[in-house]
Amino acid sequence: MLQDGLLRGRRILITGGGTGLGLAMADRFAALGAQLVLSGRRAEVLAAARDGLVARHGASVQTLPCDVRDAAAVEAMFDAAWQQGPLDVLVNNAAATFIAQTERLSARAADAILGPTLHGALYCTLQAGRRWLDSGRPGVVLSILSTSTRTGRAFTVPSAMAKSALLAMTRSLAVEWGPQGIRSVAIAPGPFPTAGAGQALDPTAGRAFADAAPGAGAAAAYAANPLGRVGRPPELAELAAFLVSDSAAYINGEMVAIDGGQHLRTSGAEDLLAWGPDDWARARAGRGG
Ligand SMILES: CCCCC/C=C/C(=O)SCCNC(=O)CCNC(=O)[C@H](O)C(C)(C)COP(=O)(O)OP(=O)(O)OC[C@H]1O[C@@H](n2cnc3c(N)ncnc32)[C@H](O)[C@@H]1OP(=O)(O)O
């Protein structure tokens, strides 16, 4: 259990902060006294998240709708955030992925994943880092990555590539910006059952996996977890709160996996090797619904 008030007065921007793991982190950071800036593409999702955080914690929450694929929009977002006061922490959490046979990915499909996951996180990091360096302020960049950075992952290749590149960014900036008081850290989640991950990794909301060969899909991957369960978003939020706090002041350039040890046994995708054309057709048909 972290100390009460651990993040009091800290201003923390979370990309993708209106849903899933981003919102779970926002909730825990607010409970520990942080002021929040939430971004994402959908203004109404951010507003609902803000209302909940205010009701639960009386938190100070600024919402800044932004598509992180757009470098100019990211710069404007950081200008707007800084107008209310300097940030102390950036959490690169926004990302996109879907399962697909890699040879079937169009260039647009690859970019739909690399754009937000890789470019978006880099644009945000550059904007935060420049402002911290120019003003001589310390800062923390926490990037939410994936255990695919350790294992690779079949059928989500652009995501695995983007997350691995961000791990390289984390390690590189630890050295380049560390001397100026800017720490770079990362978390590698295993399976956490958010709505976004469900849609991305099981696009027919269970139907594809249920109909596929026995043992296929997400359910089997969850069962393969050494601890026999999936992650709970508050567990990830607790780790994130520790890593961005001064309690972790000597942790720099490090990625912590939180997956019950699953990646030591499976990347989480091997069962998809058993899928046939009909399974993939069903998965493609399940997009968006
Ligand atoms: C062990 C556990 C591992 C967990 C690892 C990581 C998990 C996560 O990251 S969970 C987070 C997931 N959350 C999200 O992905 C939320 C954001 N998602 C989205 O915005 C969409 O779902 C998106 C990824 C599809 C992107 O949407 P958008 O940019 O609007 O893209 P378009 O619909 O315009 O499509 C662009 C391009 O991509 C092709 N495409 C889309 N979906 C698929 C698919 N399922 N399979 C194959 N191709 C797909 C689409 O056809 C377009 O290409 P063209 O047809 O060539 O134009």
Ligand SMILES: NC(=O)C1=CN([C@@H]2O[C@H](COP(=O)(O)OP(=O)(O)OC[C@H]3O[C@@H](n4cnc5c(N)ncnc54)[C@H](OP(=O)(O)O)[C@@H]3O)[C@@H](O)[C@H]2O)C=CC1
């Ligand atoms: N859940 C899991 O099992 C795992 C998750 N992760 C990582 O955890 C993080 C959170 O995922 P999770 O909470 O599960 O999924 P969500 O789908 O809930 O989170 C993705 C968030 O990113 C935002 N987003 C997507 N594209 C953009 C964009 N172009 N510009 C700005 N914001 C964008 C979305 O908001 P909006 O659509 O409104 O823009 C959404 O809030 C991601 O980095 C994911 O890769 C890693 C491994 C496993």
